[in-house]
Amino acid sequence: MLSKMLLGRYIPGSSVIHHLDPRAKIVCVVLFMIIVFFANHWTGYLLLILFVVSITKMAGLSLIFLFNGLKLILILLVFTFMMHLFFTKGGIVLIDATLFTIESAGVVQGVYITIRLAMLILITTVLTLTTSSVSLTDAIERLCRPLKTLRLPVHEIAMMMSISLRFIPTLMDETEKIIKAQSARGSTFMTGSLKSRMNALTPVFIPLFISAFKRAEELAVAMEVRGYQGEAGRTSYRVLDWQYKDTLAIITVIIFGVFLFMIRQ
Template sequence: MMDKMIFGRYVPADSAIHKMDPRAKLMLVFLFVCTIFLANNVVTYGLVAIFTIGLIILSKIPPRFLYNGLKPVFLLIVFTFLLHILFTKEGEVIFEFGILNIYEGGLKQGAFISLRFTFLILVTSLLTLTTTPISITDGMEELLNPFKKWKLPIHELALMMSISLRFIPTLMEETDKIMKAQAARGVDFTSGPLKDRVKSIVPLLVPLFVSSFKRAEELATAMESRGYRGGEGRTKYRQLSWNTRDNLLMAALVVLAVLLFLLRS
């Protein structure tokens, strides 16, 4: 399971994306999520694909690793594609079989939405794959600093989000171990009536919750024993540095956004 889990993991490498300022990466992902909705035809989605592939190449993350990470959501992508094919009634009918009619608009929309979903997963996953949790925390805190004027606990919010991302793969690994242990005791998670499969989830959830609360308590104790008292007055060993590399990638995203807007149909 861990080999197929990419969201929340950090993969060390010597790449341009790894060396980027975490603030730039956070802004890049946020703006990419907004920008991709400008794509609505083959040309614009082609440009988004080129940009996404370029980021993957710069990150030096193995494509097979990303492909394995997409497998858990592959069924959801296919399901989204089929929904548009079956229920979108736009354009000419390109296939007809009994009551089943497949329209050109449904096929096009299904393909575009599936591609959009895939690009979003890949780019957002690159954030955690190329950025350590502590760097994400520092980047979030710096970007949200203006909100301190309204007495918002910015440091604590950034820390909670970072810890949540960090423990996603840990919880998945714990789930995998519990499932194997329960399967060795005769619990079947994959076959039988739906009612029995739902019941079999209970022996999985109970130890998972117990383990999660225990891990959270150990983390709180470790932070307290090291003198953690929140963000007020804390100093940082690593200082963030925005450089030319960050400017170039942000400029590339701006160019992409302009092209998508001009080439919209």
């Protein structure tokens, strides 16, 4: 299941979303992160869901495919919902137990926050699935260029973010290989008490950390051999080309945000 994780992966394609400038996609995602807080009732959240579903279809991605690749994220969503379910008070008392009470405000708030978090995860996943790590690095560097006046190492920061993002699927694949190797040796990870399961994960974490440090060292050596010295003396092989469709995408997101803000209650 870990090998199917979509976080940090890139899937080549020829959709409209794939062909957008990576800077436009990052700006749209940032705007959506703000817009998602405008929804405060069922109509707004329904529009958010329809908007994200439309973007997913435009990117040529299947919702089932995204669901299968984000199953582990469901744990976070369920935890978020349960926290609001038990700790948010107000409204009608639905369940009055000895140790806890569940009230209508907790259910509504839990559903709202869970939907909000799920939409943010989906929209950022669409961004990484339709944008290569190289394009993301170039886009982040271009967008953060004004920060160079503050003597911030913009290029190095963008490079580290891109490398970290690309390391996620690599480590997921490595983890699954180690788990399969340990299972073949008789280790069990799904049976027994919680303590025994945690102890069984120790032979997984140790080789995983060793592999991660080894890969990081190999990457550092490869970059050094190729003469990488940060931004000094570097030019871009790929030139980002801003087109009218990129401006149109940002305007569309802004219009959606204005409409969502106008229908607030």
